[in-house]
Amino acid sequence: MSSAKPVNQRAWWFVLPVLISVAFSALIPLMTIVNYSVQDILGPDQAVFVGMEWYQEILRDPDLHGALYRQLIFTTAALVIEIPLGIALALAIPERGWRASLVLVLLAMPLLIPWNVVGTIWQIFARGDIGLLGYVLTQLGIDYNYTQDPTDAWVTVLVMDVWHWTPLVALLSYAALRAIPEPFYQAARIDGASRWAVFRYIELPKMRGVLTIALLLRVMDSFMIYTEPFVLTGGGPGTATTFLSQYLTQKAVGQFDLGPAAAFSLVYFLIILLLCFVLYNFMKDPR
Amino acid sequence: MARIDLEDVGHRYTGATDAWALRPMTTTWTDGGEYALLGPSGCGKTTLLNIISGLIAPTRGKVSFDGRDVTALAPEARNIAQVFQFPVVYDTMTVFDNLAFPLRNRGWSNAQLRQRVEEVADILELRADLGRRARALSADQKQKISLGRGLVRPDVAAVLFDEPLTVIDPHLKWLLRRKLKQIHQQLKLSLLYVTHDQTEALTFADQVVVMSQGEIVQVGTPEQLFETPAHRFVGHFIGSPGMNFLACEWTGGAATIASVRVETSSTQVPPADARLAIGVRPEYLELAATPGPNRVPVRIAAIQDQGIHTMVRLEVGASSAWAKLRAGSGTPAPGSAFACLPPRRCALYAGDRRVP
Numbered sequence: 001m002s003s004a005k006p007v008n009q010r011a012w013w014f015v016l017p018v019l020i021s022v023a024f025s026a027l028i029p030l031m032t033i034v035n036y037s038v039q040d041i042l043g044p045d046q047a048v049f050v051g052m053e054w055y056q057e058i059l060r061d062p063d064l065h066g067a068l069y070r071q072l073i074f075t076t077a078a079l080v081i082e083i084p085l086g087i088a089l090a091l092a093i094p095e096r097g098w099r100a101s102l103v104l105v106l107l108a109m110p111l112l113i114p115w116n117v118v119g120t121i122w123q124i125f126a127r128g129d130i131g132l133l134g135y136v137l138t139q140l141g142i143d144y145n146y147t148q149d150p151t152d153a154w155v156t157v158l159v160m161d162v163w164h165w166t167p168l169v170a171l172l173s174y175a176a177l178r179a180i181p182e183p184f185y186q187a188a189r190i191d192g193a194s195r196w197a198v199f200r201y202i203e204l205p206k207m208r209g210v211l212t213i214a215l216l217l218r219v220m221d222s223f224m225i226y227t228e229p230f231v232l233t234g235g236g237p238g239t240a241t242t243f244l245s246q247y248l249t250q251k252a253v254g255q256f257d258l259g260p261a262a263a264f265s266l267v268y269f270l271i272i273l274l275l276c277f278v279l280y281n282f283m284k285d286p287r
Numbered sequence: 288m289a290r291i292d293l294e295d296v297g298h299r300y301t302g303a304t305d306a307w308a309l310r311p312m313t314t315t316w317t318d319g320g321e322y323a324l325l326g327p328s329g330c331g332k333t334t335l336l337n338i339i340s341g342l343i344a345p346t347r348g349k350v351s352f353d354g355r356d357v358t359a360l361a362p363e364a365r366n367i368a369q370v371f372q373f374p375v376v377y378d379t380m381t382v383f384d385n386l387a388f389p390l391r392n393r394g395w396s397n398a399q400l401r402q403r404v405e406e407v408a409d410i411l412e413l414r415a416d417l418g419r420r421a422r423a424l425s426a427d428q429k430q431k432i433s434l435g436r437g438l439v440r441p442d443v444a445a446v447l448f449d450e451p452l453t454v455i456d457p458h459l460k461w462l463l464r465r466k467l468k469q470i471h472q473q474l475k476l477s478l479l480y481v482t483h484d485q486t487e488a489l490t491f492a493d494q495v496v497v498m499s500q501g502e503i504v505q506v507g508t509p510e511q512l513f514e515t516p517a518h519r520f521v522g523h524f525i526g527s528p529g530m531n532f533l534a535c536e537w538t539g540g541a542a543t544i545a546s547v548r549v550e551t552s553s554t555q556v557p558p559a560d561a562r563l564a565i566g567v568r569p570e571y572l573e574l575a576a577t578p579g580p581n582r583v584p585v586r587i588a589a590i591q592d593q594g595i596h597t598m599v600r601l602e603v604g605a606s607s608a609w610a611k612l613r614a615g616s617g618t619p620a621p622g623s624a625f626a627c628l629p630p631r632r633c634a635l636y637a638g639d640r641r642v643p
Contacts, residue, residue, distance in 0.1 A: 183371035192363035192392035
């Protein structure tokens with residue numbers, strides 16, 4: 001770029017309001033957490049600096065290892081199902097007309113339901129005695145009980161997440177598909193391209209940007225999932241569906257171990273940041 | 288390469304009986320011809336093009352290539368290449384893979400297609416870029432790739448262009464257009480070139496097809512379109528400014544404007560009750576101070592000196608007209624004057640059509 005461009009430092013004034021609001025909304029709370037994570041708070045005005053001790057303690061905690069392991073499996077499974085399924089749904093949505101509007105509204109419904117209501121819906125839906133899903137499965141002779149059996153609990157939480165969030169991927173993909181100009185399809189027809197080739201060489205590359213957003217959103221959200229499993233299974237049976245955020249809540253609110261909880265919060269944050277960084281670079285256009 | 292015949296081909300996008308996007312027409316495009324389809328947006332030229340390439344199935348009529356009925360054939364079975372307004376390239380592929388794509392879809396092996404792709408790349412001067420990613424190229428190079436994907440097929444019957452220079456930089460437009468002409472001469476392909484730009488159409492093609500409201504109103508050489516527009520629309524659309532149409536009457540076996548008898552090149556008697564006008568190009572109007580044969584009284588409303596020309600706005604009875612006078616032919620003064628209508632350059636128009 002041109003090196004002769006005049007630099008006007010006064011432009012920083014335009015950025016100032018944003019910096020102030022970000023400071024109050026993110027930086028200051030974050031620094032509070034940093035502060036907690038290196039001190040042992042004994043009471044008001046009574047705190048001891050402990051350095052890296054909380055970090056060492058938390059990183060050796062087998063409960064954390066279990067939660068992280070479950071979290072990684074859950075997030076991977078959710079992505080592997082939701083992204084392809086969302087794309088497939090988007091390809092199947094009608095292009096225009098009242099059918100398209102109807103499908104879009106129906107598809108968007110799970111996204112409009114408060115998260116704890118989603119948990120409650122599935123909690124009742126999956127009950128063996130009165131829930132439609134649980135009752136039908138039981139009547140079909142399938143031994144299904146999500147409150148007792150860890151596998152059933154896992155499957156239920158996963159299916160609930162797929163039901164809740166696949167529409168987001170589908171809506172984003174649908175928007176990207178509608179933005180592809182008609183001549184691309186026409187040229188492909190003239191070139192004799194198969195349906196698969198059209199998807200592989202036109203639709204998928206044009207969806208790349210939107211899919212990056214969808215993937216990052218789903219990684220972040222699924223990594224922070226709390227409300228729905230909390231309502232549905234409470235993290236059980238045992239710790240079968242206890243994910244990272246629930247582990248954190250138990251530490252901070254349940255046991256009131258603010259130091260270790262703060263230390264873990266920062267580790268948690270860094271894990272998500274790292275994951276998103278890696279995925280973003282993976283999805284970025286290789287140019 | 289093929290002759291393309293359209294027999295009573297018409298198209299409606301919706302079911303309404305009166306909304307012809309393309310009115311039923313019968314026309315022939317000769318083998319190896321170079322045609323420009325010229326008309327304003329929405330006149331049906333893209334519809335016509337898409338019917339020929341098979342992207343649209345016409346509501347009625349028959350399309351044939353060299354006498355073979357292809358109306359029911361899909362685009363990929365028609366041996367047509369089409370280049371669109373915006374460059375279409377497969378972003379993730381290299382230039383080579385882009386050019387090879389239509390051949391691979393037809394089951395060619397890599398060994399078979401390599402030579403063919405390289406030949407086409409040579410014609411289009413893309414040889415050096417074959418290994419590059421297609422999306423990294425500029426718009427004019429992308430348009431060449433679009434064209435190349437059509438040319439690479441050995442059986443191409445015709446190449447259709449749908450305003451291919453819209454997104455090309457002005458200084459490259461000229462080069463690319465010349466390249467297209469060269470390719471046409473080299474490969475003897477039939478070319479159909481859609482545009483709304485009269486300069487582009489007139490410089491590109493031997494035969495210009497002017498369309499308006501879903502109809503072909505005239506097919507002719509650029510000279511024919513300029514000198515003898517068959518339709519008022521052609522008169523307006525070709526030329527800058529367009530043709531003047533001066534309302535006239537038919538009295539005593541001749542056209543008259545303000546009781547002055549005006550001789551025209553039309554020899555037939557116009558139908559009674561038709562709306563009559565005399566069409567004359569601004570370039571052929573001259574001004575005089577005194578009355579005489581074929582001189583019509585006018586009022587000079589405005590004068591614009593444009594350097595090489597002087598544009599004079601005239602009021603002729605209820606009509607108004609432009610006269611484009613060469614510089615040095617004397618600056619007229621505002622007020623009353625007489626417009627000289629050269630008989631061989633004037634024609635009588637009844638309704639919208641020229642009276643032969």
